[in-house]
Amino acid sequence: MNPSGIPTSVDGEPILFPRGSHDIRPRAEVFLKDETLQGAVREATTLKDRARRDALRQAFGADVAQIRTLAGAIKQHTIDHLDHYLEQWIDQAEAAGTKVHMAITAQEANRIVVEIARDEGARLCVKSKSMVTEETHLVPELEAAGIETVETDLGEFIIQIDHDAPSHIVMPMIHKDRSSVARAFERVLGARYTEEPEELTLIARNHLRQKYRQADLGVSGGNFLVADSGSLVICTNEGNGRFCTSAPKIHIAVVGIEKLIPGFADLSVLLHLLARSGTGQPLTCYTQILTGPKQPHELDGPEQMHVVLVDAGRTKILADPEFRSALRCIRCGACLNACPVYRKATGHAYGSVYSGPIGAVITPLLAGIDKNPTLPEASSLCGACHEACPVDIDLPGLLVGLRRKIRKRRGSWMERIALVLLGLAFSRVVSYRIASKLQRFFLRCIAGASDRVHSAPGPFSGWTRDRDLSLPARHSFRDRWARKGGRIR
Amino acid sequence: MRAENLGFGFFEEAAGLRVLLFIPCLVDQFAPRSGEATALLLEHLGCEVVYPVDQTCCGQAHRNSGDSETARRLVLRMAKIFAGEDPIVTPSGSCAAMIRRHAEELFQGEDQVPDLVKSLVQRTQELIEFIENGLGLAPDEIVGTPGAAPDRVAWHPSCHLRELDRFEASGRFLDSVPGLKVARLRQEEQCCGFGGTFASKFGSISGALAEDRCSALVETEAPVLICNDTGCSMNIEGRLSRRGSPIPVMHISEWFCQALGLSYDEQEVDR
Amino acid sequence: MKGASREIFLERVRNALGRKERSEPPQFSSDHNIIRRPISTSGDGLSGRIALFSDRAREVGMSVEHCERAQVAQFLSDWISAEEISTVLLSDDPLLDSDLRKHLGKQGIEICTNDVDLDSLYDQVECGITVATAGVASTGSLVLVSSDHELRLASLVPPRHLVLVSATQLVEDLLDLSGPGGVLESQGGTIPSSVTLVTGPSKTADIEGVLVTGVHGPGTVQIVLVTD
Numbered sequence: 001m002n003p004s005g006i007p008t009s010v011d012g013e014p015i016l017f018p019r020g021s022h023d024i025r026p027r028a029e030v031f032l033k034d035e036t037l038q039g040a041v042r043e044a045t046t047l048k049d050r051a052r053r054d055a056l057r058q059a060f061g062a063d064v065a066q067i068r069t070l071a072g073a074i075k076q077h078t079i080d081h082l083d084h085y086l087e088q089w090i091d092q093a094e095a096a097g098t099k100v101h102m103a104i105t106a107q108e109a110n111r112i113v114v115e116i117a118r119d120e121g122a123r124l125c126v127k128s129k130s131m132v133t134e135e136t137h138l139v140p141e142l143e144a145a146g147i148e149t150v151e152t153d154l155g156e157f158i159i160q161i162d163h164d165a166p167s168h169i170v171m172p173m174i175h176k177d178r179s180s181v182a183r184a185f186e187r188v189l190g191a192r193y194t195e196e197p198e199e200l201t202l203i204a205r206n207h208l209r210q211k212y213r214q215a216d217l218g219v220s221g222g223n224f225l226v227a228d229s230g231s232l233v234i235c236t237n238e239g240n241g242r243f244c245t246s247a248p249k250i251h252i253a254v255v256g257i258e259k260l261i262p263g264f265a266d267l268s269v270l271l272h273l274l275a276r277s278g279t280g281q282p283l284t285c286y287t288q289i290l291t292g293p294k295q296p297h298e299l300d301g302p303e304q305m306h307v308v309l310v311d312a313g314r315t316k317i318l319a320d321p322e323f324r325s326a327l328r329c330i331r332c333g334a335c336l337n338a339c340p341v342y343r344k345a346t347g348h349a350y351g352s353v354y355s356g357p358i359g360a361v362i363t364p365l366l367a368g369i370d371k372n373p374t375l376p377e378a379s380s381l382c383g384a385c386h387e388a389c390p391v392d393i394d395l396p397g398l399l400v401g402l403r404r405k406i407r408k409r410r411g412s413w414m415e416r417i418a419l420v421l422l423g424l425a426f427s428r429v430v431s432y433r434i435a436s437k438l439q440r441f442f443l444r445c446i447a448g449a450s451d452r453v454h455s456a457p458g459p460f461s462g463w464t465r466d467r468d469l470s471l472p473a474r475h476s477f478r479d480r481w482a483r484k485g486g487r488i489r
Numbered sequence: 490m491r492a493e494n495l496g497f498g499f500f501e502e503a504a505g506l507r508v509l510l511f512i513p514c515l516v517d518q519f520a521p522r523s524g525e526a527t528a529l530l531l532e533h534l535g536c537e538v539v540y541p542v543d544q545t546c547c548g549q550a551h552r553n554s555g556d557s558e559t560a561r562r563l564v565l566r567m568a569k570i571f572a573g574e575d576p577i578v579t580p581s582g583s584c585a586a587m588i589r590r591h592a593e594e595l596f597q598g599e600d601q602v603p604d605l606v607k608s609l610v611q612r613t614q615e616l617i618e619f620i621e622n623g624l625g626l627a628p629d630e631i632v633g634t635p636g637a638a639p640d641r642v643a644w645h646p647s648c649h650l651r652e653l654d655r656f657e658a659s660g661r662f663l664d665s666v667p668g669l670k671v672a673r674l675r676q677e678e679q680c681c682g683f684g685g686t687f688a689s690k691f692g693s694i695s696g697a698l699a700e701d702r703c704s705a706l707v708e709t710e711a712p713v714l715i716c717n718d719t720g721c722s723m724n725i726e727g728r729l730s731r732r733g734s735p736i737p738v739m740h741i742s743e744w745f746c747q748a749l750g751l752s753y754d755e756q757e758v759d760r
Numbered sequence: 761m762k763g764a765s766r767e768i769f770l771e772r773v774r775n776a777l778g779r780k781e782r783s784e785p786p787q788f789s790s791d792h793n794i795i796r797r798p799i800s801t802s803g804d805g806l807s808g809r810i811a812l813f814s815d816r817a818r819e820v821g822m823s824v825e826h827c828e829r830a831q832v833a834q835f836l837s838d839w840i841s842a843e844e845i846s847t848v849l850l851s852d853d854p855l856l857d858s859d860l861r862k863h864l865g866k867q868g869i870e871i872c873t874n875d876v877d878l879d880s881l882y883d884q885v886e887c888g889i890t891v892a893t894a895g896v897a898s899t900g901s902l903v904l905v906s907s908d909h910e911l912r913l914a915s916l917v918p919p920r921h922l923v924l925v926s927a928t929q930l931v932e933d934l935l936d937l938s939g940p941g942g943v944l945e946s947q948g949g950t951i952p953s954s955v956t957l958v959t960g961p962s963k964t965a966d967i968e969g970v971l972v973t974g975v976h977g978p979g980t981v982q983i984v985l986v987t988d
Binding site for chain 1: 761762763764765766768769770772773774775776777778779782783784785788790792794795797816819820874878882899900901906907908909910911912913916933934935937938944950951952953954955956957958959960961962963964965966967968969970972974975976977978
């Protein structure tokens with residue numbers, strides 16, 4: 001437990017970034033029992049999922065599908081030619097005065113940021129939301145280097161001071177209620193206890209404004225990198241992103257290489273989809289298009305702009321044509337909001353910075369299947385995520401592809417045998433009949449005197465925990481049809 | 490199988506159109522009544538229904554588990570058994586989706602998909618889809634006897650209808666059946682939690698989703714649930730049974746048979 | 761430049777894509793104009809853009825008033841006194857001319873200019889008054905651009921933001937920002953270091969989904985659409 005009473009581990013493993021192999025199930029069990037959490041997550045995700053559908057339909061009517069296909073094609077084209085666009089972006093960005101650094105690993109990314117900060121003698125850093133810096137654990141590195149680092153996105157700020165972890169890509173504190181915020185502000189900021197969201201926000205605002213004024217370094221992420229102009233695009237709602245990139249004299253952006261897009265026309269398409277997909281807004285309140293540091297004639301802005309391009313396993317995904325499309329992701333959060341498994345298990349159950357369907361795909365791809373073998377299996381393949389994705393990523397298809405990998409590498413012998421036997425059963429009518437007789441016999445046995453199964457053993461116990469199982473019919477359809485003399489061939 | 494036609498409509502254009510009946514393994518084993526009702530309905534609508542006896546499975550379970558070699562074998566087997574030009578009709582949306590959306594990708598590269606499989610993919614349709622698109626019929630052209638079937642039902646759209654672009658269309662079809670009031674479930678877009686082996690492997694998450702579905706159903710106070718995927722039905726029925734809410738679940742074909750006075754064997758288990 | 765060398769970094773990407781050397785990608789041919797929505801227009805479309813912009817901007821929580829150019833000074837000073845604002849920051853723009861300063865001076869409003877010190881900016885200025893370079897009708901967005909006559913912080917730090925935009929500067933869609941004459945058109949010269957699209961007051965719903973405005977940026981945005 002941390003100071004605010006939040007469980008920080010399950011089964012001895014840290015909730016986020018478990019050290020050993022991670023199984024989503026025990027964590028999901030913990031969170032399924034938390035009724036307040038379930039209610040909060042259900043409401044937030046359902047609301048945003050509906051808002052997405054309504055906003056897209058209202059804006060684009062029957063053209064939604066076509067526009068999503070276009071957006072997907074733009075991203076796919078870009079990553080299929082990422083070498084070209086990346087190089088073009090670097091050339092253009094440098095021409096505009098941006099200092100471009102390249103990090104192959106997560107550690108390297110952190111090291112670069114810390115070095116820049118040290119070189120410039122930075123003491124206080126204000127940071128806006130960036131998923132990739134959560135991936136690399138940048139903040140602890142900056143703090144270890146003696147640079148006070150303050151998260152300024154309200155949700156991330158609260159999570160930072162409460163020693164918690166984000167549970168959603170776009171709504172990081174979807175799992176926290178107002179009383180936990182009130183307690184945290186009282187404890188850490190010495191604020192008067194209040195549970196009113198407006199008052200709590202004001203407390204945070206006042207506290208953070210002091211930081212903006214004093215900060216000598218601003219760190220941000222990036223939503224898009226526009227190749228033909230060398231620009232960085234940041235989409236936010238609160239305004240903290242603008243502060244972090246405009247108030248301090250140095251701005252460092254840390255951005256994954258998959259954020260590239262060719263030009264501003266492409267940006268327009270993606271912007272029209274990003275906020276609508278994530279929250280139902282036409283655009284986020286602020287869309288910043290940053291191209292280089294403050295120019296000599298401009299009145300204010302950072303004197304230095306650095307961009308750290310991060311690989312950290314993305315080239316590994318790029319190299320596999322089957323999974324490359326996962327790099328289209330623009331981190332809108334729509335798939336999380338649509339996913340029934342996310343809604344029940346909730347974000348922290350995924351043991352990773354990225355949760356929901358996209359998390360279930362890229363976490364094993366980035367961190368290794370052996371560490372996350374259950375994530376691709378934890379899906380009913382309902383397809384809601386694919387339908388929600390603004391860049392048309394076939395997430396269920398990618399999950400099945402990962403299941404194929406898992407089966408080859410580490411399928412359990414029991415499962416292998418079951419699949420082989422099932423395959424045999426389906427190969428001929430004769431073996432099918434035998435298998436169905438065996439199934440009927442087995443189920444009748446475990447049903448006992450009842451007309452349904454109340455408790456199944458072994459791997460099937462997961463079903464009968466909360467459900468009964470009906471018995472097979474005495475006569476299969478095949479038998480009925482034969483008995484009634486139906487036409488066959 | 491002769492249909493006892495007590496309904497008001499009959500369909501000369503469809504007369505004699507031969508369809509091949511594709512009965513999923515779960516229907517064959519656990520809900521043969523819905524297979525029978527499907528065949529009856531198709532015959533009533535004027536089709537000549539033929540059941541290829543060697544069929545077993547479309548390969549969905551193996552494909553979803555990552556065993557694409559076996560899935561490919563099973564798809565090829567099915568393609569041979571269903572070879573020809575006749576439309577293939579199945580009562581299950583998930584099996585139709587497996588064939589239409591996932592069969593070809595099992596064969597590496599577009600040029601390596603055997604013609605037999607391409608033909609299979611082109612001809613396979615889910616029942617309601619076939620009635621609307623294949624036969625070109627609107628619900629008000631299939632008129633039954635008022636009161637013969639429940640006039641108020643709840644509707645469970647199964648997730649795989651998304652892959653067939655039939656999620657909304659199937660609901661609309663049902664909404665336009667004359668004399669039928671359709672109660673929509675709260676959060677109908679949220680999966681019921683079946684997902685094949687997912688239901689057992691991730692039992693607590695699956696069970697929680699099944700409970701959501703059941704409590705939404707109970708809220709509607711509808712006397713019956715229309716559910717066209719046997720996996721979903723078994724899942725929902727299983728939860729309804731455990732929580733003590735014995736609301737019957739039926740396939741749309743069964744509703745139509747009841748409305749049209751076509752009798753079929755409703756019993757499943759002989760005890 | 762820190763970290764990996766450019767050659768090594770790009771080579772990793774090239775290798776992943778199975779390429780030996782840099783190559784031009786095939787032309788990506790697709791009509792992005794599918795995202796444009798028809799605007800009911802007459803004549804040159806200006807009235808359509810004005811109407812759409814006003815609707816969209818209001819939908820996202822900004823206030824919109826229309827005002828003729830000749831009335832701007834009077835309008836602004838009336839608004840400022842009605843809102844009981846006593847200190848403003850004025851950008852350096854022809855629309856915010858000496859006429860306006862005279863009006864405000866008469867009412868005893870304190871006027872800060874671009875050389876305002878940080879303490880006054882953060883602690884005293886109640887409203888930043890700026891001029892947008894353009895507006896986007898389909899999203900209801902204002903386009904604010906870094907320049908030698910406007911501070912980036914002017915539209916960010918003060919709790920209220922009043923922003924003027926000429927109706928003739930309204931474009932139909934985001935696509936037009938990078939079209940001929942657009943602020944993002946990169947032919948002939950560099951684009952400004954910061955181009956910000958403002959589409960609503962600062963907001964969050966992080967705490968239990970309850971909407972709160974004015975988190976870091978301005979909580980109120982008053983748009984004055986200037987017509988000739």
